[in-house]
Amino acid sequence: MLFQRCLQLGWWLFALVLILPVLAGLLGMLLPAAGYFPALGYHSFSTVAIQALTVTPGLGKMVALSVSTALLSALLSLAGCIALLATFFQHRGLHRLQHLLSPVLVIPHAAAAIAVAFLLSPAGWLSRLVAPLFGWELPPAFSVLNDSAGLGMVLAFSLKELPFLLLVSLGILTQPALRHTLTRQVAVAQSLGYHPVTAFLKVVLPVLYPQLRLPLLAVLAYASASVEIPLILGPDNPPTLAVAILHWFNSVDLTDRLQASAGALLQVVTTVAVIALWLAGEWGLKSWFRHQITTGMRSTGRRGLPIVAGMTLAVFGVAMVTICASLILWSVATFWPYPSVLPNDITTIHWQLGLGQLSGPLANTLVLGAAVSLSAIVLVVLALEAGQSGRSPGFRLDSILFVPLIVPGIAFLYGLVWLAQLVAPKAVWIPVYLSHLVYVMPYVFLSVAVAYRQFDTRYLQVAASLGSRPFRVFYRIRLPMLFAPLMVAFALGLAISFSQYLPTLLAGGGQLATLTTEAVAISAGNSRRLAAVYVIMQMILPLAGFILAWWLPTLLFNPMTRRRG
Amino acid sequence: MSLKSSLGAWCLLVMISASQAQEVQFHAWGGSVQVNQYIQWLSKQASQELGISVNHVKLADTSDAVSRVLAEKAAGNTRQGSVDLIWLNGENFAAMKQHGLLHKGWVSGLTHFKLTNPAQNPGMTMDFGVPTDEQEAPWGKAALVFYYNQAHINQPPHTATELLDFARQHPGRFTYPLPVDYLGSSFLKYIAITQAGPWQSLLYAPVTDEARDKITERLFAYLDQLHPYLWHQGQQFKRQASGLQQLFSDHQTLLSFTFTAAEVPAAVSRYDLPASTRTYAMQDGSLSNVHFVAIAFNSAHKAQAIKLVNFMLSVPAQAYKQRADIWGDETVLDVSLLSGEQQALFVPITAAPSALPAGAYHKMLAEPHASWTEALKAAWFDRYQRHH
Numbered sequence: 001m002l003f004q005r006c007l008q009l010g011w012w013l014f015a016l017v018l019i020l021p022v023l024a025g026l027l028g029m030l031l032p033a034a035g036y037f038p039a040l041g042y043h044s045f046s047t048v049a050i051q052a053l054t055v056t057p058g059l060g061k062m063v064a065l066s067v068s069t070a071l072l073s074a075l076l077s078l079a080g081c082i083a084l085l086a087t088f089f090q091h092r093g094l095h096r097l098q099h100l101l102s103p104v105l106v107i108p109h110a111a112a113a114i115a116v117a118f119l120l121s122p123a124g125w126l127s128r129l130v131a132p133l134f135g136w137e138l139p140p141a142f143s144v145l146n147d148s149a150g151l152g153m154v155l156a157f158s159l160k161e162l163p164f165l166l167l168v169s170l171g172i173l174t175q176p177a178l179r180h181t182l183t184r185q186v187a188v189a190q191s192l193g194y195h196p197v198t199a200f201l202k203v204v205l206p207v208l209y210p211q212l213r214l215p216l217l218a219v220l221a222y223a224s225a226s227v228e229i230p231l232i233l234g235p236d237n238p239p240t241l242a243v244a245i246l247h248w249f250n251s252v253d254l255t256d257r258l259q260a261s262a263g264a265l266l267q268v269v270t271t272v273a274v275i276a277l278w279l280a281g282e283w284g285l286k287s288w289f290r291h292q293i294t295t296g297m298r299s300t301g302r303r304g305l306p307i308v309a310g311m312t313l314a315v316f317g318v319a320m321v322t323i324c325a326s327l328i329l330w331s332v333a334t335f336w337p338y339p340s341v342l343p344n345d346i347t348t349i350h351w352q353l354g355l356g357q358l359s360g361p362l363a364n365t366l367v368l369g370a371a372v373s374l375s376a377i378v379l380v381v382l383a384l385e386a387g388q389s390g391r392s393p394g395f396r397l398d399s400i401l402f403v404p405l406i407v408p409g410i411a412f413l414y415g416l417v418w419l420a421q422l423v424a425p426k427a428v429w430i431p432v433y434l435s436h437l438v439y440v441m442p443y444v445f446l447s448v449a450v451a452y453r454q455f456d457t458r459y460l461q462v463a464a465s466l467g468s469r470p471f472r473v474f475y476r477i478r479l480p481m482l483f484a485p486l487m488v489a490f491a492l493g494l495a496i497s498f499s500q501y502l503p504t505l506l507a508g509g510g511q512l513a514t515l516t517t518e519a520v521a522i523s524a525g526n527s528r529r530l531a532a533v534y535v536i537m538q539m540i541l542p543l544a545g546f547i548l549a550w551w552l553p554t555l556l557f558n559p560m561t562r563r564r565g
Numbered sequence: 566m567s568l569k570s571s572l573g574a575w576c577l578l579v580m581i582s583a584s585q586a587q588e589v590q591f592h593a594w595g596g597s598v599q600v601n602q603y604i605q606w607l608s609k610q611a612s613q614e615l616g617i618s619v620n621h622v623k624l625a626d627t628s629d630a631v632s633r634v635l636a637e638k639a640a641g642n643t644r645q646g647s648v649d650l651i652w653l654n655g656e657n658f659a660a661m662k663q664h665g666l667l668h669k670g671w672v673s674g675l676t677h678f679k680l681t682n683p684a685q686n687p688g689m690t691m692d693f694g695v696p697t698d699e700q701e702a703p704w705g706k707a708a709l710v711f712y713y714n715q716a717h718i719n720q721p722p723h724t725a726t727e728l729l730d731f732a733r734q735h736p737g738r739f740t741y742p743l744p745v746d747y748l749g750s751s752f753l754k755y756i757a758i759t760q761a762g763p764w765q766s767l768l769y770a771p772v773t774d775e776a777r778d779k780i781t782e783r784l785f786a787y788l789d790q791l792h793p794y795l796w797h798q799g800q801q802f803k804r805q806a807s808g809l810q811q812l813f814s815d816h817q818t819l820l821s822f823t824f825t826a827a828e829v830p831a832a833v834s835r836y837d838l839p840a841s842t843r844t845y846a847m848q849d850g851s852l853s854n855v856h857f858v859a860i861a862f863n864s865a866h867k868a869q870a871i872k873l874v875n876f877m878l879s880v881p882a883q884a885y886k887q888r889a890d891i892w893g894d895e896t897v898l899d900v901s902l903l904s905g906e907q908q909a910l911f912v913p914i915t916a917a918p919s920a921l922p923a924g925a926y927h928k929m930l931a932e933p934h935a936s937w938t939e940a941l942k943a944a945w946f947d948r949y950q951r952h953h
Contacts, residue, residue, distance in 0.1 A: 123815030141737035338816040526810035
C-alpha cells in the first residue's frame with residue numbers, strides 16, 4: 001500500500017513541479033505589469049507599466065525581430081528536416097545521420113551561439129579563408145554578426161533546432177506499429193510509380209506532421225523568447241524583445257521593472273502571436289497540400305528535395321567541422337594576425353588560466369546537474385508507474401509537459417524570483433534547483449516514456465503471477481531492465497541542466513556560477529581564446545555524460561560477465 | 566537506491582548553501598582577467614591572514630548588484646542581504662546613497678584610510694562630485710588612455726579634433742561602447758569636456774536644463790561628424806567595454822581606449838591583443854577618477870567586510886594591485902607618507918613596449934558631477950534614437 005501511496009504522491013509532485021512555478025511566476029509578472037508594485041509605491045492597479053512600455057523607442061522593431069527570426073529559423077529547420085527525411089527515409093544512412101546529429105542536440109544554446117560567433121566574425125576563419133581572394137589586409141568592415149536583421153541568430157537557431165526536430169521525427173517514425181504501416185504504404189506507393197521522395201511527402205509526412213506539431217511549437221516559442229543566442233549573436237539596438245526585457249529588469253532604475261513586467265506580458269503575447277501565425281500558415285497551406293497529394297503527380301519534389309537535403313548536410317558538415325577546428329585553434333593560439341589562416345604558434349596558457357578559474361563553477365554545475373537529474377528521474381518514474389498501475393488522476397501528463405517549454409522563461413522566471421525573495425531571501429541553491437527541475441523534467445519524461453511504452457509487460461505479468469508484490473516487481477524487474485534508458489535519461493537531464501542560463505542567473509541572483517553562466521560572461525569579455533576554452537568545456541561535459549550512460553549499462557549488466565559471476 | 570542518493574544530494578545542497586552564507590559576498594565586475602585574478606589573490610590572503618572567506622560574485626554590470634540591494638530593501642529584507650561588499654563609483658554610488666542602500670560611518674575607523682591623506686586629496690572623499698560621507702572607501706585610481714595598432718597606424722590622434730580626422734582617414738576602424746556602459750559614457754564626457762569651451766565649468770555642478778542644452782549642442786555637433794566614420798557607420802555600438810577590446814584584437818578597429826592602462830600589456834602577454842599595440846594619453850586631457858568599495862546597508866557580515874576593506878587599503882595589497890603584471894591599478898595611498906622600504910614596493914618594474922610609458926599623462930580631467938552621466942546618456946539616446 002505504501003508503494004501505491006508513493007506512486008500517487010510522485011504523480012502529484014511531478015504535475016506540481018511542472019505547473020506551479022510557471023503559474024506563480026506568471027502571477028509575479030502580471031501584478032507589476034498591471035501597475036501593482038507596493039515596494040515601489042504603486043499600491044493600486046493602473047496602466048502606468050503599459051504606458052512606460054508603449055513609449056519605448058524601437059518597441060515595434062524589437063517585436064518584429066523576435067517574430068521574424070523565430071518564424072524564419074523554425075521554417076528553415078523544418079525544411080531541412082523534411083528534406084533529409086524524404087531523401088534518406090528508406091536509406092540505412094538515416095541512422096548514421098542520427099548518430100552524427102545527436103551530439104549537436106546536447107550542446108548548450110549559449111555554446112552554440114558563441115561557436116557560431118567564432119565562425120562568422122569578420123576576423124573568423126571563413127573570412128580569413130576568403131581574404132586572399134578579395135585582397136583583404138584587414139577584416140571587412142561589414143558583418144552578419146549582430147546584424148539588424150538577426151541573420152546570425154537565425155543560422156544558430158536553425159543549426160540547433162534541426163537535429164532536435166529530426167530526432168523527434170525519427171522517434172515518431174520508429175514506433176513499431178507506425179513504422180510497419182508506413183513502410184507498407186510507401187511500398188504500395190512506389191509500386192504505383194511514385195518516386196521514393198514523393199512517396200514520403202504524400203504518405204509519411206501527413207502522418208508525421210501532426211505528431212511533430214507540439215515539438216515544433218516548442219521550438220517556435222523558444223526561438224521567440226530565449227535570450228542566449230540573441231544576446232550573443234543578435235543586434236544590440238534594438239535587440240529582440242526578450243533581451244530588452246532582460247536589460248530592463250537589470251536596470252539601476254528600479255522603475256524600469258514596471259516596464260520590464262509589461263514587456264514580459266508583451267513577450268507572452270508575441271510568442272502566442274508567433275504560434276498563431278504558424279498555425280495560420282499551416283491552415284492556409286493545408287488545402288493546397290491536400291490538393292497536391294491527390295494530383296497523381298508521381299515525382300513531386302524529386303529533384304528539389306535531395307538538393308535541399310544535400311545543401312543542409314553540407315552547411316551542417318562545414319559548420320560543425322570549421323566550428324570545432326576553429327574553437328580548438330583559438331583555445332591554444334598565441335598571436336594570430338589577420339589574414340593568417342593559422343596562429344603564429346600554440347600555447348597552453350589559455351587552458352591553464354581557464355581550468356584554474358573553472359574548478360568552482362564546474363563543481364556547482366555537476367552537483368546541481370546530478371541533483372536535478374536524479375530528482376527528475378525519480379519523479380518521472382513514479383509518475384509513469386502511477387500512470388501504468390492506474391493510480392493517476394484522470395488527465396494525461398503529456399498535455400502539461402509542454403507548459404514550461406512554451407511559456408517564455410523570461411516571462412515567468414522574474415516573477416518567480418520576486419516571489420522567492422518574499423519567501424526565502426537568502427536561499428540560492430533551492431530556487432536554482434527548482435527552476436532547473438522545471439526545464440529538465442519534460443525532457444526526462446519524454447525520454448523515459450519511450451522506454452516505458454516499448455517495455456514488454458509480460459515480464460511483469462510473469463513476476464506478478466509468481467506471487468511478487470507490486471513493489472518487488474517494480475524494484476527487481478522493471479528498474480534493472482530499464483537501467484540503460486534511465487541512464488540515458490539521466491545524461492539528458494544533466495545536459496539540459498548544464499545548458500540553463502537564464503534560470504541559473506535569475507534564480508541564483510548571479511551568486512551561483514556554472515559553466516554556462518561563466519561562458520556567457522566570458523564571451524562578452526575581452527579574451528576570445530579563453531572563451532574558446534570555456535565553450536569546449538561546455539561541449540565536452542554533456543558528451544561525457546552520454547558516453548558514460550552508454551558505457552555503464554554494458555559494464556554493469558553485461559550477460560557475459562554475469563554468467564561467469 | 567535512487568531515493569537514497571537523491572536524499573544525499575539534498576543534504577549536500579543544504580550543506581553548501583549553509584557554508585556559502587558565512588562568506589563575504591564581494592560583488593565586483595568580472596569582465597577582466599587581471600581584476601579577477603587579483604580578487605582571487607585577495608580572497609586567499611584574507612582567509613590566511615584574517616580568517617575571512619571571500620566569494621567574488623562576478624557581475625556583468627555593477628548595476629545588477631545595485632538593483633539586487635534595491636529589490637531586497639523593497640522586499641523588506643534589512644538584515645540578511647545577499648550583497649556584502651560592492652565595487653562601484655559615480656552613478657551607482659550616487660543611486661545607492663540616494664536610496665539609503667549603504668552602510669554609513671565606517672570609513673574613518675579604518676586604520677589604513679589615513680594613508681590616503683584625505684585632507685590633502687579631495688578625490689578620496691568625493692565621488693563624481695558627490696561627497697562620499699563615509700559610505701564608501703577608495704580602492705584605486707584610473708584614467709582614460711588610448712591604444713592603437715602600430716602595424717597599421719603611424720601617427721595616432723592626440724586630441725579630440727585629431728580623432729575626427731583619424732576617423733575620416735580610417736572609416737570603420739574606431740568605435741565607442743553604448744553610453745549604458747561605463748566606458749561609453751566616459752567617452753561622451755571626454756568629448757563634452759574638451760568641446761565645451763567656455764561652458765566647461767557647467768559640467769562640474771549639478772545638471773540644469775539650460776546647462777544640458779549648452780553642453781549637448783557642442784557634443785552632438787562633434788558626434789554628428791564622427792558617427793558616419795565609426796565601426797558599422799555608427800549604426801551599431803558594442804554594449805560593453807570588453808567588446809571594444811575584442812574588436813581591436815580581431816583587427817576590426819585600429820584605435821581604442823580603456824580605463825585600465827595596465828590591461829593592455831597584460832592582454833598582449835596573453836596574446837589577446839596584437840604585439841604591435843601601443844598605449845598613450847591624449848594631449849587635451851585624460852578623464853580620471855577614483856573607484857571605491859562600499860558595504861550594503863543590509864549586509865549580514867559588516868564586521869568582516871570592514872576588516873577586508875582595511876586589508877585592501879594596506880600597503881602590500883595596494884602595492885600588489887599596482888604591479889603592471891598583476892592589475893596595474895594605481896594606488897590610492899599617498900606614497901610620500903610611507904617609509905622608504907614601503908615606497909620601494911610601488912616603484913614600477915621595466916615596462917613592456919605596449920605599456921603606457923612613464924610620465925605619459927599630459928593633463929588630468931576630473932569627472933563631471935554625477936548627475937551628468939544620466940543626463941548625457943539620456944540626451945544621447947534621445948538624439949540617436951536608440952533603445953536603452
